[in-house]
Amino acid sequence: MVAGTMVFLIGLAGAQCVPVVAWALQAKPVSQEPQAFDDFTQRVKDYLKLHKTVESSLPRLKTTKHGKTIIDRQHALAQKIAEARSNAKQGDIFTPEISEQFRRVIRAKFHEAGAPNMRKTIRQGEPLTNVQLIVNGAYPENLPLTTVPPTLLINLPQLPREVAYRIVDHDLALLDTEARIVIDFIPGAIP
Amino acid sequence: MRRRIFLLVVLLSLPVRPLRAQDITLPLKSGSVRFAAIGDMGTGHKAQYEVAQRMVEYRAKFPFDLVIMLGDNIYGGKKPNDLVKKFEKPYQALIDAGVQFRAALGNHDDPNERFYKFFNMNGQQYYSFKKGNVRFFVLDTNYMDPKQLEWLEKELSNNAGSDWKICYFHHPLYSSGAFHGSSTELRLILEPIFLKHGVDVVFAGHEHVYERVKPQKGIYYFVEGASGELRAGNLRQTDFKAAGFDSDCSFMLVEISGEELYFQAISRTGTTVDSGNIRKTVHLQPTPPASEERVKPPAN
Numbered sequence: 001m002v003a004g005t006m007v008f009l010i011g012l013a014g015a016q017c018v019p020v021v022a023w024a025l026q027a028k029p030v031s032q033e034p035q036a037f038d039d040f041t042q043r044v045k046d047y048l049k050l051h052k053t054v055e056s057s058l059p060r061l062k063t064t065k066h067g068k069t070i071i072d073r074q075h076a077l078a079q080k081i082a083e084a085r086s087n088a089k090q091g092d093i094f095t096p097e098i099s100e101q102f103r104r105v106i107r108a109k110f111h112e113a114g115a116p117n118m119r120k121t122i123r124q125g126e127p128l129t130n131v132q133l134i135v136n137g138a139y140p141e142n143l144p145l146t147t148v149p150p151t152l153l154i155n156l157p158q159l160p161r162e163v164a165y166r167i168v169d170h171d172l173a174l175l176d177t178e179a180r181i182v183i184d185f186i187p188g189a190i191p
Numbered sequence: 192m193r194r195r196i197f198l199l200v201v202l203l204s205l206p207v208r209p210l211r212a213q214d215i216t217l218p219l220k221s222g223s224v225r226f227a228a229i230g231d232m233g234t235g236h237k238a239q240y241e242v243a244q245r246m247v248e249y250r251a252k253f254p255f256d257l258v259i260m261l262g263d264n265i266y267g268g269k270k271p272n273d274l275v276k277k278f279e280k281p282y283q284a285l286i287d288a289g290v291q292f293r294a295a296l297g298n299h300d301d302p303n304e305r306f307y308k309f310f311n312m313n314g315q316q317y318y319s320f321k322k323g324n325v326r327f328f329v330l331d332t333n334y335m336d337p338k339q340l341e342w343l344e345k346e347l348s349n350n351a352g353s354d355w356k357i358c359y360f361h362h363p364l365y366s367s368g369a370f371h372g373s374s375t376e377l378r379l380i381l382e383p384i385f386l387k388h389g390v391d392v393v394f395a396g397h398e399h400v401y402e403r404v405k406p407q408k409g410i411y412y413f414v415e416g417a418s419g420e421l422r423a424g425n426l427r428q429t430d431f432k433a434a435g436f437d438s439d440c441s442f443m444l445v446e447i448s449g450e451e452l453y454f455q456a457i458s459r460t461g462t463t464v465d466s467g468n469i470r471k472t473v474h475l476q477p478t479p480p481a482s483e484e485r486v487k488p489p490a491n
Contacts, residue, residue: 065308067274074303117376124362124371124397125298125333141269144298147362150335150380161316164334177302 036101037157043093044174047183048160051176054080078179082136090135093174093184102156102172103189109152110191118149122190128168133185139166139175215253215444216455216466223448224323225253228359230261230396231297232419235277238440239419241459243281246442249457253444256290257322258282259329261396261415262297262361264310269301278309293320296331297361297396319346325447326350328390330360332377340380347388355447355471358385359394363414365407367429368398370422385410391471392452400426400437401456403465407431409472413454418442436464 054077061073094102109118125147131140139145146167156165159174163183166173172189173182217225227246232239246258265277279286286292286309294310296302305312312318316331317339328346331339347356363371364378374397385393386408396416404412417440426437440459445452456465 061306063306063308063312063314066271067307068271070303070306071269071271074301114376114379117379120372121374121376124374141301142267145301145333147298147333149376150340151376153334153336158337180301180303 036098039095040093040098040101041157043095043098044157044159044163047093048162050084051081051162051179054084055178074178074180078138078176078181081176081179081181085136088135088184090133090184090187092135094172094186099186099189102186105155106152106172106189107191109155114151118152121147121149122167125167131168133168133171133173133182133187135182135184137182139173139180139182141180214463215249216463217253217444217446217453218448219253220446220448222323223446224325225255225444225446226257226259226322227255228259228261228394228413228415228443228445229418230361230394230414231263231399231416232260232281233263233265233277233299234419235266235273235281236419238421238459239277240281242418242440242442243285245457245459245461246282247284248461249444250285250288250290253446255444258285258290258292259327259359259394260292260294260310261359261394262295262332263299263396263416263420264294264297264304265301266299266420274307293327293329295329295360296333298333302331317342319350321350321354323447324353324449325355325357328356328358330358330381332360332362332374332395335377335380340384343381343384344388347384347390351388355392355452356388356390357392357394358390361395362397363395363402363412363416364393365404365412365431366395366398366414367402367404367427367432367435368400368414368416368422369425369427371398382408382410389472392469394443398422398425400435401441401443401464402426402432402436403434403454403456403467405431405433406469411452411469413443415441415443415456434465 058073058076064070126144127146128143148165148167162176162178164175164177166175167190170188170190171185173185176183265273291311292309294312296304296316302316304310305314305316317329319326319328328343362374362377364382365373390410392411394413394415398414398416399420399422400414400417402414419440421440423438426435436456441456441464444455450471451468453468454466455463458464
């Protein structure tokens with residue numbers, strides 16, 4: 001805890017190539033500059049490859065009656081990913097060009113007629129405030145996972161199962177849902 | 192005449208007996224599908240344990256072997272002991288009796304709960320399963336991305352038979368709760384899919400009250416988000432509210448037999464706060480226009 005905000009650990013990124021996965025085929029982002037989103041998709045694939053490499057060093061997680069097994073594995077995965085990308089910093093995935101494209105799409109959606117409904121969705125999902133995101137930091141386990149407006153999700157590049165967008169205050173975060181850590185974020189992306 | 196008045200006075204002075212614990216309004220038909228519905232329960236507090244105890248008592252007279260969980264299964268901390276305190280302990284008697292719990296994820300749940308065996312999600316954030324003549328579709332409304340929508344369309348198409356189609360998830364498409372209200376954006380996306388594929392009934396939580404919604408475009412909606420948490424006095428008057436209960440925690444019992452669904456909502460103290468039955472909507476399949484029949488090429 002620092003100055004009333006929750007602060008999370010920092011780690012680093014590794015970026016390697018990854019085979020194309022099925023989810024990429026479904027991506028149909030609304031974009032005037034698709035190359036920025038293509039670059040983003042590639043960077044997410046690189047992250048996913050790192051995630052899978054790290055994951056393969058841990059025992060495979062099967063359904064279990066033991067909550068400790070699930071939680072221990074989540075923590076171990078988070079720690080190993082943080083170690084593997086210990087130099088990661090904000091902007092590695094959401095580069096300035098990619099961030100600008102995200103901001104453009106998000107701004108456009110929030111100027112459409114459906115904007116009040118999107119804001120309502122965010123409000124109803126019990127939005128987080130006073131939370132400072134840090135790359136490789138843990139998403140706090142005692143706080144709710146914010147709800148991302150579905151009409152916004154439709155307009156953003158699709159993500160593999162292991163990764164999700166989350167809105168934290170006005171920031172758009174990219175979260176590793178299995179390790180529950182912040183991969184990257186765009187500050188102030190949500191108007 | 193005096194005798195009649197006397198009898199009337201005596202009758203009126205008798206204590207009115209509300210439906211108390213274990214008074215079942217459900218028909219208990221042979222071969223019926225029976226389940227309980229709970230939502231927003233995972234607090235580990237006294238109210239959750241008391242609701243769980245009522246469920247055990249009711250099960251003695253209404254044997255059910257399935258509990259659908261409408262999300263916010265584990266609030267707050269996610270340490271191993273939290274799963275014990277907020278799930279295993281309160282429902283121990285039901286777990287021991289072989290009752291199967293099937294969870295949907297709420298905004299307070301960690302997606303890794305899908306690996307928790309007691310939640311029977313088999314590692315999936317959204318999934319479907321069949322029980323008797325009922326097909327359940329369990330959604331993750333925290334993250335309704337195109338992938339999930341595509342899956343839902345496909346699952347509903349693949350199960351286009353005459354079974355009951357019941358969807359359940361966390362965020363209510365219709366709610367008279369003052370705290371959150373209806374998830375209107377989600378409704379705009381999901382309702383057309385439900386209508387297209389003939390979904391019959393929808394259960395949701397999130398709002399810490401019980402509510403039965405008037406049928407909306409032929410679909411019945413229930414909110415049960417008070418099985419551990421409660422927002423007392425939170426229900427507003429809306430034009431779609433059919434019945435509600437917001438003065439104590441609650442859970443639901445449901446029985447489906449053939450074309451009929453019977454429901455009973457019960458409070459933490461064992462009082463029946465709502466009950467009734469609904470008949471499965473007949474979903475008409477569009478028939479091809481006669482002209483299409485005529486243009487069929489003649490058989491050689």
